[in-house]
Amino acid sequence: MTDLATPSPDSDPAPALIVGAGPAGLMAAETLCARGHRVEIVEAKPSAGRKLLMAGRSGLNLTNAAPADRLRETYAEAAPWLAPMLDAFGPAEIRAWAEGLGQETFEGSSGRVFPRAMKASPLLRAWLARLGAAGTVLRTGWRWEGWAEDGAEAGALRFATPEGPATRAPSVTVLALGGASWARLGSDGAWAPWLAARGVALAPFQPANMGFRVAWSDRMAPLFGAPVKNVRLIAGGVRARGEFAISARGIEGGGIYAVARALREGAPLALDLFPDLEPPEIARRLANARRGESLVNRLRKTLKMDPARRGLALEFGRGPGGEPPPADPLALARLLKALPVPHDGPRPLDEAISVAGGVRRAALDEGLMLRAVPGVFCAGEMLDWEAPTGGQLLTACLATGRHAGAAAAARLEA
Structure with missing residues (x-):
């Protein structure tokens, strides 16, 4: 499923690179596009939004209409630093955004908000079409493999692609690589050693929302x-x-x-x-x-x-x-x-709906840029926060994606 522009092999790379085409990455791309910046998205899987589509099979829970203070509480110790992002792009804004894509929403039990279609595919299709109309390009099958360490391309991001090895050295990068659950959908946590090698503080992955x-x-x-x-x-x-x-x-x-x-x-x-x-x-x-x-x-x-x-x-x-x-x-x-009810511990990490752990708050500045790697921002589930199901997971992914995209745009404009 893609309505994004198909890049030509020799097209100039965009100044803004998004690595990961899940909700956080797509929202970062949309925010950059809205500020007039050219954006390139690279995705390891053959198509965008695979985990989003899986979540939508049983009814896409977009957000939760709980009062702002109650919503924040569900993020526990991460609430203080997520709060400004949630306040700027919370349930009301997410509903307006979805409806701007032609997806009417409704509030169900316990404040959960769903698209009227109850599926992710119509929303994702409209979203990709809007990004494509803004000139965003998507390259699928591009798997990030860390940074080049030496030679003329030292510091560039390295990728394994269908056409062979490739590198990118954009002005800004947003990493939206997911956590470490549901590896078959793209979130395998393979990025953790590469960030750790650059001095980025990480909290160990743990299963969240699991059996x-x-x-x-x-x-x-x-x-x-x-x-x-x-x-x-x-x-x-x-x-x-x-x-x-x-x-x-x-x-x-x-x-x-x-x-x-x-x-x-x-x-x-x-x-x-x-x-x-x-x-x-x-x-x-x-x-x-x-x-x-x-x-x-x-x-x-x-x-x-x-x-x-x-x-x-x-x-x-x-x-x-x-x-x-x-x-x-x-x-x-x-x-x-x-x-x-005695139990024998959680099911394996890869079976969990989401994860705890990831990039620690201390490793990021206020714009979600890595302090150890200037120009590289992080968003979504790869950050060290967790929340229960009920709309909170997708809300924070979208809110942090928007925040990282806005901060990346500001860096381009400085």
């Missing part, structure tokens, strides 16, 4: 693929109401992602299987069960528990020696309000 491994007993196999609804997840100081799925690999989904950071940092996970009821009420209902009724029937009939929640209660409600869940109604009620 967790669980060693299920055989009795759980019939529930693989089942959704778990209407629960509250508790991890450390985080209490999040949401849904998740039981899979052969463990637990995954939006509810898990909301507590994933706390779990990654060592907090135990507990489930409140009845977030709208207090223990005395649950106990009262359990006490009304017929005498001699089995635990399974008490859960199914008296508490109306669906198979997924019932299965979890039976899986994790047993004592350390394998003894069954308590028969006492109040003790059982308290267990169902804080069911411990």
Whole structure:
């Protein structure tokens, strides 16, 4: 999918180079174009926006309409330095930008904002067409391989291309290379050693918005693929109401992602299987069960528990020696309000929706330019921030891309 201009092999390189054609890179390119600068985008994959298109398969969550202070809070310790970028290009601006591309938006549950088409492809197609009309060129299959270290081209960016090795020495460069998850879509973190060799401080990559491994007993196999609804997840100081799925690999989904950071940092996970009821009420209902009724029937009939929640209660409600869940109604009620869920840690980094870690704030100036490599800016998920799903991920990618593009334009104009 590309409507950008196709460059001729001998065309003069543009003064502004964008490495990476994801949301952050495309937004940086658009910002530079809007200031009248010629832009060249290079992308390792055969086409632009592959992770964006993948995200749009289940409905493209563009942004989140939460109040500005609540939105900032979701970025945790990165909030102070991201705040000016989010304030300049936040939910309202993103919606206006999308609608300027002909993509009407609407606000869904929990403030999540989607294009009316619920897909990424119409938006990406219109975006690329607008960039192409502004003269932006896109070269695909160009994989960045660091900088030339010696010879006449020392300091130039090196690329492996379909036509062979190539270099670029633009006036400004915006790196928008993604994190280190979903490598098949282009975010493989291969850039980290090259930046580190230049003295750029990096935080180690860690999975974010990821599933967790669980060693299920055989009795759980019939529930693989089942959704778990209407629960509250508790991890450390985080209490999040949401849904998740039981899979052969463990637990995954939006509810898990909301507590994933706390779990990654060592907090135990507990489930409140009845977030709208207090223990005395649950106990009262359990006490009304017929005498001699089995635990399974008490859960199914008296508490109306669906198979997924019932299965979890039976899986994790047993004592350390394998003894069954308590028969006492109040003790059982308290267990169902804080069911411990042991796990074996996060799923692999490449399976995570996003990553923590990357280029540290201290390595960047106010315009997201690398202090160690003047003229080179960074944007998007390669920066050291993380956020839950719900629109915050794409919001920060677009906002940092715009900010880096504006700072790169200002450097060209100085």
